[in-house]
Amino acid sequence: MNWKNIKLIFIKELVGTVRDKRTIIAMIIIPLIFYPILFMGIGYFNQMGNEKSEEAISKIIIIGAEFSPPLLKYFQNNPKIEILSIPNNPLLKLQKGEVQLILIIPSDFKDRIEEGESGPLILKYDATETKSRIAQKRINQAIAEYEKEIISQRLSMMHLKEEFIRPLILQTENVASPQKVTGSLLGVLLPYLIVILIFVGAMHTAVDITAGEKERGTITTLLVSQINRLEIVLGKCFAVMLISFISMVLGLIGLTLAFLSGTSIMGGIEGVEFGISFSTIFLLFLVLLPLVGLASAVLIMVGIFARNIKEASSYITPIYMLTIFLGVISISQGIELSGKMFLVPVLNSSFVFKEILMGKIYWSHIITTFSANMVIATLALLGATRLFTKEEVLFRS
Structure with missing residues (x-):
């Protein structure tokens, strides 16, 4: 060779x-x-789409809003959430994308909360739609804030501090360079x-x-x-x-x-x-x-x-x-x-x-x-x- x-x-x-x-x-x-x-084009349009989705108003339908006025206030105080009147077929509206989420509050929700029990909520959204997922995230945040208020009230009635239900404080540290x-x-x-x-x-x-x-x-x-x-x-x-x-x-x-x-x-x-x-x-x-x-x-x-x-x-x-x-x-x-x-x-x-x-x-x-x-x-x-x-x-x- x-x-x-x-x-x-x-x-x-x-x-x-x-x-x-x-x-x-x-x-x-x-x-x-x-x-x-x-x-760069993929990243730009992806970023632009996320920003538009985050800025968009989440249109939701609440069935049974009268059964929990305190919870309703948390939704009304969020400028990114718009509560619509209940149509004849709300599920069809959700499937068509005309609304992003449906929240169902049972009639006994208020009584359960006042009696110290858990109040069930039913949340329906479309996981394939970005706007619907964002609406679900916003509703979950509002519900979490209301839940925190209920817990605080119950602890106050029992003369307990919040640390009573959170006995552990976990501090995480990432050692990776x-x-x-x-x-x-x-x-x-x-x-x-x-x-x-x-x-x-x-x-x-x-x-x-x-x-x-x-x-x-x-x-x-x-x-x-x-x-x-x-x-x-x-x-x-x-x-x-x-x-x-x-x-x-x-x-x-x-x-x-x-x-x-x-x-x-x-x-x-x-x-x-x-x-x-x-x-x-x-x-x-x-x-x-x-x-x-x-x-x-x-x-x-x-x-x-x-x-x-x-x-x-x-x-x-x-x-x-x-x-x-x-x-x-x-x-x-x-x-x-x-x-x-x-x-x-x-x-x-x-x-x-x-x-x-x-x-x-x-x-x-x-x-x-x-x-x-x-x-x-x-x-x-x-x-x-x-x-x-x-x-x-x-x-x-």
């Missing part, structure tokens, strides 16, 4: 890729411009984004320099050269790895700018210090390199097998969907990998990324993940090389 030949193929593919405007758009424009605008809080926050979303960015960055280039060359007929130039097939595949794979890595880094930079802007879906988070130590970056890179190689090798193999770009895209789609599925598993709360599960590609990297960002360094997990991904990437490269030696695969129509 001649590394000069591999370098020659590597440079050739890089030059060809850089000349392609579509690659520049996919590698630079989308990560640095589109991603920040997308996340801002860096650990940051790692925990990043560990939820960042591994998923890294995996997606790696595959997105590699897909276009991998297909173009394999299936694209077959479609354009330029692959015959390589085949008649004195460079052996393994050197050609390695040169192409290294080029895809570099493009994928650069695209992923630029994507993370774009997302970081969006997160720190204060208008993204993660903006304005308090108690968080964005910053990663050199040792953490080294460990992330150690796990990241085999994953980039794995993605590039698999996509190169698929591109070599496909007849043209269209067919390659159809093969890559289920692979990409599987990648997304494995990434989604990594962000699921409460799920932990153990034993042989760290041999599953993509899934193992996502969980190790998460562990490293949270400050949990398990060398057994890192070594297993690194080794498993390297072995699978090597097998994919050998498979791509084997396909590259078969004329019936390279020239089939």
